[in-house]
Amino acid sequence: MGHSPDSVIVVGGGIAGLATALRLAPLPVTLVVMAPLGAEAATGWAQGGIAAAIGAGDDAEFHARDTLAAGAGLSEADVARNVAGAAGEAIDWLVGLGTPFDRAPDGSLALGLEAAHSRRRIVHAAGDGTGRVVLETLVAAARACPSLRVIEGQRAITLLKDATGRVAGIAVQDREGRLGTLSGRAVVLATGGLGGLYGSTTNPLGATGSGLALAARAGAVLRDMEFVQFHPTAIAVGADPMPLATEALRGEGAKLFNERGERFMSEVPGQELAPRDVVARAIFREIAAGRRVVLDARMDGVEERFRGVVALCRANGLDPLRAPIPVRPAAHYHMGGIRVDGAGRASVPGLWACGEVASTGLHGANRLASNSLLEALAYAQWIAADIGGEDARPGRPDGAVMPVRPSPARAEIRALMDAKVGVVREAGLLDAAVARLGMLAASGEDDLALVAWLVADAARRREESRGGHFRADHPLPAETARHGQTTLDERFGNAAGIRQVA
Numbered sequence: 001m002g003h004s005p006d007s008v009i010v011v012g013g014g015i016a017g018l019a020t021a022l023r024l025a026p027l028p029v030t031l032v033v034m035a036p037l038g039a040e041a042a043t044g045w046a047q048g049g050i051a052a053a054i055g056a057g058d059d060a061e062f063h064a065r066d067t068l069a070a071g072a073g074l075s076e077a078d079v080a081r082n083v084a085g086a087a088g089e090a091i092d093w094l095v096g097l098g099t100p101f102d103r104a105p106d107g108s109l110a111l112g113l114e115a116a117h118s119r120r121r122i123v124h125a126a127g128d129g130t131g132r133v134v135l136e137t138l139v140a141a142a143r144a145c146p147s148l149r150v151i152e153g154q155r156a157i158t159l160l161k162d163a164t165g166r167v168a169g170i171a172v173q174d175r176e177g178r179l180g181t182l183s184g185r186a187v188v189l190a191t192g193g194l195g196g197l198y199g200s201t202t203n204p205l206g207a208t209g210s211g212l213a214l215a216a217r218a219g220a221v222l223r224d225m226e227f228v229q230f231h232p233t234a235i236a237v238g239a240d241p242m243p244l245a246t247e248a249l250r251g252e253g254a255k256l257f258n259e260r261g262e263r264f265m266s267e268v269p270g271q272e273l274a275p276r277d278v279v280a281r282a283i284f285r286e287i288a289a290g291r292r293v294v295l296d297a298r299m300d301g302v303e304e305r306f307r308g309v310v311a312l313c314r315a316n317g318l319d320p321l322r323a324p325i326p327v328r329p330a331a332h333y334h335m336g337g338i339r340v341d342g343a344g345r346a347s348v349p350g351l352w353a354c355g356e357v358a359s360t361g362l363h364g365a366n367r368l369a370s371n372s373l374l375e376a377l378a379y380a381q382w383i384a385a386d387i388g389g390e391d392a393r394p395g396r397p398d399g400a401v402m403p404v405r406p407s408p409a410r411a412e413i414r415a416l417m418d419a420k421v422g423v424v425r426e427a428g429l430l431d432a433a434v435a436r437l438g439m440l441a442a443s444g445e446d447d448l449a450l451v452a453w454l455v456a457d458a459a460r461r462r463e464e465s466r467g468g469h470f471r472a473d474h475p476l477p478a479e480t481a482r483h484g485q486t487t488l489d490e491r492f493g494n495a496a497g498i499r500q501v502a
C-alpha cells in the first residue's frame, strides 16, 4: 500500500504509535519510525507490566485514587477515572491480538503488585518481559494490517502546515540525510520520552524528546516540562543506557544498603517501597556523600520471576543471586509533554499526541508505576475515534524544509542535565543550565538543546518541590498545585533565532 494524502500519519513505533495505527484501521495510516520497527522503543524495555483494575476486589475507582495520590495534586480526576476504566477493554484487545500474558493456575490473568498500588493489578508477560512481548505482538499485527503502511529509517524533522495553519503533513529525513515530505489528514506524534537527554538514563538513547521539539516549533502548548521521573534503581555498571532493576524486585523484598552495610531506607515511611522520588533522593544523597548503594536481591524465586533483570546483570558481569546489585537513580520517564485534551488533541489543529510525549493530565507530578503503557493504550483508542469521526480536508502542506544535523553538543547537554537539572535541583544550578542551554538552542536547529532548555526553564520557574521535581531551595510544595504551560514563542520569542513553523 502506498502513501495517500488522505492517510493519517503516525510518528513512532512504540506502544502509542502502533496501538493508534491499529485502532485507526481500516482508515489508511502511514506509520513513520526512525529505527527499524520493534527496536529502540522504550516500550520493548518495560519490565513491570500494565496496570489494570480487573482483579476480584479491585475497581477503576481504587486505581484512579492511587493515580491521584502519586500525581501529587496535578493528576486530573476525570482523566484518571477514564484511563483506569479503559483498562479492561485495552487488555482484552491485546489478548485478542494474541498477547501471551502470564496466567494464574486457574487460567485467569496473573496480577502483580507494585509500589503505591493498593491492589494487585499489574498484568505482565514472560515475567518481567512485558514490554518485549507486547511490542512483538503489536509489530506482528501492524505487519499484517492491510490499511497500514510502515516507513522505517525515516525521522520526522518538521511538522508542515497548510495555508489555514492546520498541521497537514511532516518532513522526513533518512539516515543518509535525504529529505522528503508526506501529507496527511492528521498527524499523531507518538515519539516517546526524553531520558536520552540525561547522561544517566534507562531510556533508549534516541529518546531525546524529538516530538516535543516538533510540536514546540509548530506553536503547540507544552505542559509541566520539568516533571522527570528518576528511577531509583538503575544498575550502575557503566552501561549507557543503564539497565533497570525493576521496582517489583523491591516489591518482592529486595533491600537497599549503602557501602557501610546500613539499610538507609529503614527509617523512611514506606521503606524501600516509598514513592519513587523519595527512594531516588535517598539514594542520591548517599551517593553525593561518597557512599555506593546496592540492592540486595538475593531472595528465593528471583531467577524465575525476574529472568530479564538477572540476564541484564549477567550480561554486565554481575550475578544478583550471589552479590548485591550496584544501583543509582537515572532519568526514566517524562510526565510532562504536549498538552492534549481527552481525545488526545494538541492545541494546534491537525495535531494529536499519544504516549509518553503527551501530557494528558494522568500522571501529574509523578507517574504511578505501570500506568504509562495503559495510558498509551487508552488514548490510542480515543484518538482513533476522534480522527475517524472528523471530516478533515487539509490543504497542501507548505513551508521550507531544512536538514537536521546531529547535535554537536550532545555529550555536554547530557552531562549538564545530570549535574544541574537532575534529582536535586536549585536556583543556582538551574540558572546556569538555562543560560548555557539557551545559548546552544539559540544557535538554530539543535532539537536536543531546545528540549533540554524547555525542561530546565520550567524547572527554574517552579519554585516548589512536588512529585518528581525537587528543589533544595524550595523543599516544600506550594499551597496550591498548578500546571506550568508554555509555548516556544512565549518563552523564547523569535528574536533568539529559534526555527519555528509559521
Ligand SMILES: Cc1cc2nc3c(=O)[nH]c(=O)nc-3n(C[C@H](O)[C@H](O)[C@H](O)COP(=O)(O)OP(=O)(O)OC[C@H]3O[C@@H](n4cnc5c(N)ncnc54)[C@H](O)[C@@H]3O)c2cc1C
Pocket: 011, 012, 013, 014, 015, 016, 017, 032, 033, 034, 035, 039, 040, 041, 042, 043, 044, 045, 046, 047, 048, 049, 050, 051, 130, 131, 154, 155, 156, 157, 190, 191, 192, 193, 202, 203, 204, 206, 207, 210, 211, 244, 332, 333, 354, 355, 356, 357, 369, 370, 371, 372, 373, 374, 376
Ligand atoms: C526500562 C524501562 C522500563 C519501563 N517499565 C514500564 C512498565 O513496566 N510499565 C509501564 O507502564 N511503563 C514502563 N516504562 C515506561 C514505558 O515503557 C514508556 O513510557 C512507553 O513504552 C512509551 O511508549 P511510547 O510509544 O510513547 O514511546 P516509545 O516506546 O519510546 O516509542 C517511541 C517511538 O518513536 C520513534 N521516534 C522518536 N522520535 C521520532 C522521530 N522524530 N521520527 C520518527 N520516529 C521517532 C522511536 O524510534 C520509537 O519507535 C518503562 C520504561 C523504561 C525505559
